[in-house]
Amino acid sequence: MNGKREGMFAFLxxxxxxxxxxxxxxxxxxxxxxxxLYKWTLIAKLHFVGLDQYVQIMRDPEFWNALWNTTYFVILSTPTMIVLALGLALVANRNSRLKTFYRSVFFLPSVLSVTVISYVGLFMFRPYTGLVNNVLKWLHVLPENKEIFWLTDETNAWLVLVAVTLWWTVGINMILYLSALQDIPDSMYEAARLDGATDRQLFWYITLPSLRPITSTILLLQLIASYKVFAQIWLITKGGPLNQTRPIIQYIYEEGFKNNNLGYAAAMSYVLFLILLILSLIHMKWNQRAEGGTPA
Amino acid sequence: MKWIYRFLSICLALIFLVPVIWMLAVSVKVEGFKLDSVFDWFLPPYSLDSYKKVLAQTPLLTWTGNSFIVATATTALVVLLSSMAAFALSVLRFRFKRLVYMIVLAGLMVPGEATIIPLYQVVKDLHLLDSYSGLILPAIASPFAVVVLKSFYDALPGELLESAELDGAGLWTIYSRIVLPLTKPAMSSIAILTFIGSWNSFLWPYLCVSSSELFTLPIGVPTLMSGYTRDYVIPMTVNSLSSIPIILLFLIFEKQIVKGVSLTGLKG
Structure with a gap:
């Protein structure tokens, strides 16, 4: 093959x-x-301000509040996500006739759009007429004359956001666990069983240790994905009550497009980018160490 | 013990299914129905009036069409562009190959959400805001797809390509007649995941498009939701209608979707 032609081909x-x-x-x-580095509006580039906007970010309580909210969401959702994903994978991995049924049911919400899952969540958690309060009353968990106001109380609002997010996205992580579970050779279980191991021992000494690499991958992918949370919060609580659930992307969006301050929003995006970059680099290092392979 | 376990599993499955069933059940109820017990959400009488009403009075069909156009075009272009680039990076020999690949890999580190503000400015400068091109083009270069496809092309047996070369096959023939057909499963995984990602994409369409006739489903649906404080039937009809295509797709391609997710990890 003519090298020059091949180079040309590669270029094209x-x-x-x-x-x-x-x-x-x-x-x-x-x-x-x-x-x-500029004062920049939706209409035009104004004047150069250097690093001023970065300094301003560091002193901006709203920025720290949004960053804390996002971090809080990460802290609430990541461990629950991992435990739930593993639990669902174990259910869907059991040898039963319902195996594929479980897998489909747990994965189905993941293909729905964020708009749909948000509005289903929003309507389900309505006071007075929503399904969740209905069911709680039917089970007599909630007295007939009482209501839970899910979205106007900060703690409850977080509960709803985390529950909806888990329901929506846990299926993807379940699939990752499921394929890792299926990669564990049966011979390992058989050998241990011959040695008299109980089901519980099999789980603690074979299953869990074999899942360590995929868990670290899921953990870091989950951290990165959670720091980018925006749409479901925007649609369900709009960041409320009183900006108490407003994530960083929403603050960036509002500062840029509502307050006409694209320059400041771009600076905040860079700070977010740095945070995500650090997480990605940790992920890459982790992956390389775990697999000794290519970064991906 | 076994029965407790089974019972808990079924409960879990129910919790996952109930919101979807509730959405579909409420959508076929009669508007303004009376709720005496929890079961009234799910029990007849049913009616399709709300479907007729939503289809006649809202642009939901147009938005479904837009979502379909945008997702199909994005998917086709992602598969084409990334498979061509991956072919060059895997099979062909050229200068600075390593450097070029490093630049692609660097893209994995750039989350779209963190560049959304400057992306808006760039697309505005290109006069592509509020257009199909503006919705489609920013999503067509996927470093993730290139990296995944390259790993599949790398795994093809080298003798196969060499013998084709000796038989006088041109590079285009090797690409289109050998590499593409042999890696169909990987490409369809990428295609399905890209399609679902694009179909459900929210933030970028939300910023890019301002005219209602260009809305995709995820950004159109919220504009129909305000003002429904008492009635659940119309909102759930809107939700159901906008989910039915993707649920059908899921039921048809479930195996491939699940394989795609476990093969390529998660994206989007």
């Missing part, structure tokens, strides 16, 4: 991808840096 094959990649990924990265 890479070109379409790279045109889009440069325009919509690399260029915005640079543009974001530029915007973060």
């Amino acid at each position: 094959f890479l070109l379409p991808f790279f045109v889009a990649y440069v325009l919509f990924t690399l260029l915005p990265m640079l543009k974001g840096l530029q915007m973060s």
